[in-house]
Amino acid sequence: MGPRLVLADENADFLGSLRKALEGECRVLATACDGATVLKLLEELAPDVVLMSLAMRTSSGSDLTRDTTGVLGNIKVIVLTMHTDPAYVQEALKGGASGVLLKSSARAEVVAAIHHVMAGGTYVGTGLSLPAAGGFRPLP
Numbered sequence: 001m002g003p004r005l006v007l008a009d010e011n012a013d014f015l016g017s018l019r020k021a022l023e024g025e026c027r028v029l030a031t032a033c034d035g036a037t038v039l040k041l042l043e044e045l046a047p048d049v050v051l052m053s054l055a056m057r058t059s060s061g062s063d064l065t066r067d068t069t070g071v072l073g074n075i076k077v078i079v080l081t082m083h084t085d086p087a088y089v090q091e092a093l094k095g096g097a098s099g100v101l102l103k104s105s106a107r108a109e110v111v112a113a114i115h116h117v118m119a120g121g122t123y124v125g126t127g128l129s130l131p132a133a134g135g136f137r138p139l140p
Contacts, residue, residue: 002026003026006029006041008033015031046074049076051110052079053080054079078099079097081103082103090130098121099125102126102128109126
């Protein structure tokens with residue numbers, strides 16, 4: 001089967017929909033609604049990729065991204081957001097995320113982003129951009 005994932009978001013309904021959408025292409029190992037559970041699952045399951053929100057109960061997604069990439073550096077992080085502000089994208093990438101997607105992204109784009117980051121790339125989803133000036137640019 002495809003890439004092994006952990007999905008994390010504070011909204012259980014969103015997680016259920018995302019899981020259902022990805023199950024044909026990916027192996028969803030687990031879902032979590034709070035930061036402590038996410039870290040525990042990542043340590044126990046060692047997925048290829050974690051898709052997670054920047055807004056998580058008990059932990060910010062930014063802190064969680066840093067913890068994940070710092071301690072479990074082989075796990076790729078794709079941040080899911082509703083915010084289109086380029087500052088959010090920049091914050092996520094500076095924090096160690098390999099990709100950023102809108103929560104409203106089409107299934108095909110989510111799958112493409114997963115494969116892209118697993119191949120070592122950085123993915124900024126449709127409808128998102130980096131600040132015009134700011135000195136930070138993701139690697140090609």
